[in-house]
Amino acid sequence: MTATTEPAKVRGETILAVDQLVKHFPISQGVLFKKTIGQVKAVDGVSFELRRGETLGVVGESGCGKSTLARLLMRLETPTSGRVTLEGRDLLRATGADLRRLRRNMQMVMQDPYTSLNPRMTVGDIIGEPFEIHPEAAPKRSRRQRVQELLDVVGLNPEHVNRYPHQFSGGQRQRIGIARALALRPEIIVCDEPVSALDVSIQAQVINLLRELQDELGLSYIFIAHDLSVVRHISDRVAVMYLGRIVEIGTEEQIYQRATHPYTQALLSAVPVPDPEARDRRTIIRLTGDVPSPAEPPSGCHFRTRCWKAEEVCATQDPQAVPRAADPHPSACHFAEVRTEA
Numbered sequence: 521m522t523a524t525t526e527p528a529k530v531r532g533e534t535i536l537a538v539d540q541l542v543k544h545f546p547i548s549q550g551v552l553f554k555k556t557i558g559q560v561k562a563v564d565g566v567s568f569e570l571r572r573g574e575t576l577g578v579v580g581e582s583g584c585g586k587s588t589l590a591r592l593l594m595r596l597e598t599p600t601s602g603r604v605t606l607e608g609r610d611l612l613r614a615t616g617a618d619l620r621r622l623r624r625n626m627q628m629v630m631q632d633p634y635t636s637l638n639p640r641m642t643v644g645d646i647i648g649e650p651f652e653i654h655p656e657a658a659p660k661r662s663r664r665q666r667v668q669e670l671l672d673v674v675g676l677n678p679e680h681v682n683r684y685p686h687q688f689s690g691g692q693r694q695r696i697g698i699a700r701a702l703a704l705r706p707e708i709i710v711c712d713e714p715v716s717a718l719d720v721s722i723q724a725q726v727i728n729l730l731r732e733l734q735d736e737l738g739l740s741y742i743f744i745a746h747d748l749s750v751v752r753h754i755s756d757r758v759a760v761m762y763l764g765r766i767v768e769i770g771t772e773e774q775i776y777q778r779a780t781h782p783y784t785q786a787l788l789s790a791v792p793v794p795d796p797e798a799r800d801r802r803t804i805i806r807l808t809g810d811v812p813s814p815a816e817p818p819s820g821c822h823f824r825t826r827c828w829k830a831e832e833v834c835a836t837q838d839p840q841a842v843p844r845a846a847d848p849h850p851s852a853c854h855f856a857e858v859r860t861e862a
């Protein structure tokens with residue numbers, strides 16, 4: 521027996537903390553002499569915590585900064601400012617062995633299983649690729665066996681290790697992507713719209729697989745989607761994003777039963793309801809106008825150009841995502857209230 525100095529891992533403790541994360545992409549003009557003429561504010565001050573063993577759903581329309589947020593967490597993009605703490609370590613300033621270890625611990629599942637897998641590599645090589653980057657994770661002689669175990673874990677036939685991605689269906693390819701993400705035994709998986717490209721019937725299977733893996737392996741997930749119906753059954757908590765910011769964050773119950781932000785309420789009103797009576801009773805909130813450009817977000821509340829409750833103060837004072845009188849979960853609205861009509 522070897523003595524271990526690792527601290528005990530407690531379910532529910534904070535494993536990842538994101539503090540005022542910002543990513544502005546410069547917009548440049550000119551062929552020879554590039555001049556910066558503006559900034560795309562893709563992620564504009566995002567803060568949240570992820571707890572060990574939980575799923576945090578992140579929801580928002582296309583272009584609101586979800587993938588940029590995911591890429592920042594994976595250190596695939598350099599943030600403009602902000603702080604990310606993983607297991608108590610400063611992820612953005614980590615270097616050398618420290619960074620390697622932190623990187624191993626957080627893996628990503630991409631949106632599109634058709635383009636995220638190299639078509640010229642066998643499934644065995646795709647799933648085993650992380651071992652080339654982190655050879656300490658599995659000795660060379662045991663890698664093939666480890667890859668076959670991973671295929672089995674995600675519900676694929678271990679004998680198909682020498683096949684190529686095109687020989688699998690969309691759902692099976694996403695399972696390959698999940699197996700690759702699991703190879704290094706991470707504690708956190710960032711899933712960027714992992715089922716958006718799949719048929720509805722296959723979506724549930726992939727989500728169920730992710731849930732089973734979470735239970736078995738104690739994983740924590742950041743699960744990104746563009747609508748609230750997809751994340752409902754997997755999320756413990758949900759964050760709603762609009763134009764680079766989190767406008768509301770709360771438990772599954774707080775967001776689905778007692779949302780106080782008008783944008784969340786509009787998204788919820790569009791979620792399909794199976795019960796015909798409930799469907800007849802509710803009114804869908806149709807948002808007018810397009811999402812403004814993240815290069816020129818409205819002053820004050822970013823949502824004010826589409827909000828039916830907007831008043832003068834919304835243009836001058838930026839509402840912070842703080843607990844509100846209507847319900848004690850953070851909501852970035854000056855007039856936060858629970859919508860009574862269901």
Ligand SMILES: Nc1ncnc2c1ncn2[C@@H]1O[C@H](COP(=O)(O)OP(=O)(O)O)[C@@H](O)[C@H]1O
Nearest residue numbers: 545560562581582583584585586587588589814
């Ligand atoms: N590399 C980049 N350079 C410039 N703008 C980018 C880049 N990546 C993303 N953006 C812009 O940032 C905004 C957020 O994009 P993204 O994070 O992909 O949103 P989502 O995943 O929510 O659809 C969009 O306006 C997008 O065009």
Ligand code: SF4
Nearest residue numbers: 821824827834853854
């Ligand atoms: S702060 Fe104003 S504009 Fe923004 S969501 Fe609330 S009411 Fe609407």
Ligand SMILES: [Mg+2]
Nearest residue numbers: 586587588713
């Ligand atoms: Mg995206």
